[in-house]
Amino acid sequence: MASYVFAPPAQPALPVKGQTALFPVHRIYCVGRNFADHAMEMGGDPSREPPFFFQKNPDTLVASGATMPYPSGTRDLHHEIEMVVGLKAGGENIPAEKALDCVFGYGVGIDLTRRDLQAEMKKLGRSWEVAKAFENAAPCSALVPAESCGHPQAGRIFLKINGQIRQQGDLGQMIWKVPEMIATLSTLFRLVPGDLIYCGTPSGVGPVEMGDVLEGGVEGVGDIRLTIA
Numbered sequence: 148m149a150s151y152v153f154a155p156p157a158q159p160a161l162p163v164k165g166q167t168a169l170f171p172v173h174r175i176y177c178v179g180r181n182f183a184d185h186a187m188e189m190g191g192d193p194s195r196e197p198p199f200f201f202q203k204n205p206d207t208l209v210a211s212g213a214t215m216p217y218p219s220g221t222r223d224l225h226h227e228i229e230m231v232v233g234l235k236a237g238g239e240n241i242p243a244e245k246a247l248d249c250v251f252g253y254g255v256g257i258d259l260t261r262r263d264l265q266a267e268m269k270k271l272g273r274s275w276e277v278a279k280a281f282e283n284a285a286p287c288s289a290l291v292p293a294e295s296c297g298h299p300q301a302g303r304i305f306l307k308i309n310g311q312i313r314q315q316g317d318l319g320q321m322i323w324k325v326p327e328m329i330a331t332l333s334t335l336f337r338l339v340p341g342d343l344i345y346c347g348t349p350s351g352v353g354p355v356e357m358g359d360v361l362e363g364g365v366e367g368v369g370d371i372r373l374t375i376a
């Protein structure tokens with residue numbers, strides 16, 4: 148057995164609904180501008196620019212129900228409610244027709260974004276990393292195995308802050324559907340079991356303040372709850 152110069156970091160993982168075993172997380176991929184109404188609110192034109200990918204680090208995951216501190220380095224933390232796909236198999240150049248065979252299950256996540264830093268990075272033509280991959284940037288619910296929830300293609304996705312609705316859309320509005328996302332991503336990266344994909348957010352993104360309670364959900368999948376201390 149290998150020895151290490153110090154104890155290796157803990158394996159990031161998510162709970163699985165109805166099981167005691169955890170889902171070990173490898174990478175977190177995110178799809179940008181996968182809902183036309185959100186692409187437009189961000190100043191894009193979905194008829195000309197297809198969705199795209201970026202990553203968050205797996206150790207930025209936060210379990211549903213947690214209280215997290217307001218992040219450093221921003222005065223404009225934004226919420227983006229998203230469906231999350233967890234993979235149990237992977238590969239490269241996966242055909243869209245085979246892509247759903249790779250899916251373990253689905254969850255509900257929040258793609259937290261330091262919007263002010265993102266705007267600065269966009270202006271300078273620099274990477275979004277500081278805007279997307281900071282501590283606690285990836286809250287996510289337990290995953291629900293596809294055997295129990297199926298492969299949701301339509302259904303309400305929403306986010307409330309302190310009981311007030313802020314984001315609302317339907318999974319049917321996604322520009323890239325899950326099979327297309329997996330197929331496209333697998334032409335760029337080698338997908339493996341444990342990869343997560345945050346599927347993009349509907350319109351209505353906005354700021355989160357200290358003390359806010361965020362509650363979101365995806366119909367047929369589940370709910371997420373997060374408190375900002």
Ligand code: MN
Pocket residue numbers: 177178179180227229258345347348
């Ligand atoms: Mn997003």
